[in-house]
Amino acid sequence: MTTTASVDLTIRDISTGAARGSTCSTALLDAPWDVDAGPSTYGPGASQADPIPGAVPRQGGIPERYRQASREELDRRIRAAKAELGDRVVVLGHFYQRDEVVQYADYVGDSFQLANAAKARREAEAIIFCGVHFMAETADLLSGPEQAVILPNLAAGCSMADMADIDQVEECWEQLIEVYADELGGTDGPGAADGAGAADADDVLAPVIPVTYMNSSAAIKGFVGRHGGIVCTSSNAATVLEWAFARGRRVLFFPDQHLGRNTAKAMGIPLEQMPMWNPRSPLGGNDAQTLRDARVVLWHGFCSVHKRFTTAQIDKARAEHPGVRVIVHPECPMPVVDAADEAGSTDYIRKAIEAAEEPTTFAIGTEINLVQRLAAQHPQHTIFCLDPVVCPCSTMYRIHPGYLAWALESLLEGEVINRITVGPDVADPARLALERMLAAKPGTDRTGATRAATGTSADAARA
Numbered sequence: 001m002t003t004t005a006s007v008d009l010t011i012r013d014i015s016t017g018a019a020r021g022s023t024c025s026t027a028l029l030d031a032p033w034d035v036d037a038g039p040s041t042y043g044p045g046a047s048q049a050d051p052i053p054g055a056v057p058r059q060g061g062i063p064e065r066y067r068q069a070s071r072e073e074l075d076r077r078i079r080a081a082k083a084e085l086g087d088r089v090v091v092l093g094h095f096y097q098r099d100e101v102v103q104y105a106d107y108v109g110d111s112f113q114l115a116n117a118a119k120a121r122r123e124a125e126a127i128i129f130c131g132v133h134f135m136a137e138t139a140d141l142l143s144g145p146e147q148a149v150i151l152p153n154l155a156a157g158c159s160m161a162d163m164a165d166i167d168q169v170e171e172c173w174e175q176l177i178e179v180y181a182d183e184l185g186g187t188d189g190p191g192a193a194d195g196a197g198a199a200d201a202d203d204v205l206a207p208v209i210p211v212t213y214m215n216s217s218a219a220i221k222g223f224v225g226r227h228g229g230i231v232c233t234s235s236n237a238a239t240v241l242e243w244a245f246a247r248g249r250r251v252l253f254f255p256d257q258h259l260g261r262n263t264a265k266a267m268g269i270p271l272e273q274m275p276m277w278n279p280r281s282p283l284g285g286n287d288a289q290t291l292r293d294a295r296v297v298l299w300h301g302f303c304s305v306h307k308r309f310t311t312a313q314i315d316k317a318r319a320e321h322p323g324v325r326v327i328v329h330p331e332c333p334m335p336v337v338d339a340a341d342e343a344g345s346t347d348y349i350r351k352a353i354e355a356a357e358e359p360t361t362f363a364i365g366t367e368i369n370l371v372q373r374l375a376a377q378h379p380q381h382t383i384f385c386l387d388p389v390v391c392p393c394s395t396m397y398r399i400h401p402g403y404l405a406w407a408l409e410s411l412l413e414g415e416v417i418n419r420i421t422v423g424p425d426v427a428d429p430a431r432l433a434l435e436r437m438l439a440a441k442p443g444t445d446r447t448g449a450t451r452a453a454t455g456t457s458a459d460a461a462r463a
């Protein structure tokens with residue numbers, strides 16, 4: 001069942017005047033197929049103002065019977081189809097997904113937890129991922145070849161993932177190889193053919209190691225895998241950076257500048273050694289010496305949900321709720337992370353609230369669907385979102401129960417709609433980058449030896 005505090009109900013109550021507050025778009029109550037019928041956009045919500053790349057997938061129309069069905073009819077159809085399909089299907093729901101969809105999920109979690117849940121359900125011939133495009137790609141990478149991963153609405157992309165386009169990343173890499181040519185022994189020298197990320201001897205550091213956040217396309221994960229790099233999550237970013245620095249002098253981190261900056265800063269890297277790479281400018285808008293002096297080159301990407309949080313919101317929460325515990329996601333801008341009491345992944349936030357024994361007031365800086373669900377699940381605590389405006393992740397919001405009913409009933413009719421597949425040329429190196437992440441351990445150098453704790457690991461504070 002949906003919780004009484006579901007974001008959809010909150011938005012409806014605000015729009016009818018039954019509740020106080022504001023939303024970031026009056027179009028949040030429109031049916032997503034109305035948005036799908038218009039020009040390609042991320043739809044109403046936090047990413048609505050972000051430019052959408054031309055090549056992102058679009059969702060065609062879905063049958064009238066799903067567009068016209070009432071909530072009650074969709075509920076009945078979804079439950080009936082799931083019951084009939086049984087173990088043939090597994091439904092995954094991301095933490096940021098609306099309650100009206102999450103209520104049907106067999107597993108709820110962050111993107112990597114859900115991809116692993118898919119991996120554990122080998123008997124399921126179909127995995128319906130109620131998240132966004134890169135998450136469905138990751139599930140396809142980790143699931144069996146005979147399993148179909150379905151994204152109920154193809155327009156559910158991720159604006160942050162879309163900010164790192166593979167052509168722009170390839171172009172960036174070529175320019176960095178030029179800048180670091182001396183360290184490579186020239187652009188024709190050792191390591192140049194495989195890219196700067198391929199260290200050619202155990203005791204030689206590569207000029208730069210590419211690191212991508214899980215929130216990136218499979219093409220970017222494949223790029224990273226091909227060039228000696230690695231994937232990270234918001235839970236293990238510091239461990240992954242340690243892994244990378246054991247192999248290279250610098251890191252190229254994408255797509256999220258904030259996760260990269262917050263993590264590297266917690267490891268003691270000065271801000272002046274973290275230049276930003278703007279893909280629309282030569283050398284990313286930097287001079288060559290700045291790039292040579294860099295320790296972490298940050299891609300100019302961000303999450304429009306987490307960019308909304310401000311230090312003024314934290315000041316207000318502290319003034320109005322003395323003793324409040326402020327926890328924010330590391331995708332928030334650095335001043336917000338610095339002003340908070342703690343920063344951590346969605347899983348960290350969830351566990352921190354679960355572990356609080358005394359009634360506590362929490363001000364949370366992450367997506368509103370998760371915050372309101374946590375508030376409903378923990379009535380002994382006072383839990384609220386730092387952002388006073390109700391503004392969900394617009395891409396996650398593109399999944400509506402109508403699309404889930406369509407995907408499930410199509411399976412009953414023997415049809416797989418909206419299958420997400422990653423070709424082997426991308427999948428093999430992308431899996432390699434994911435395997436490197438799984439093998440990376442805190443304080444472990446490239447020989448596998450465990451170093452003494454240095455106190456610089458941001459993961460230790462955030463795991």
Ligand code: SF4
Binds near residue numbers: 047096160367395
């Ligand atoms: S919350 Fe941000 S990073 Fe997560 S799916 Fe939405 S846009 Fe992408």
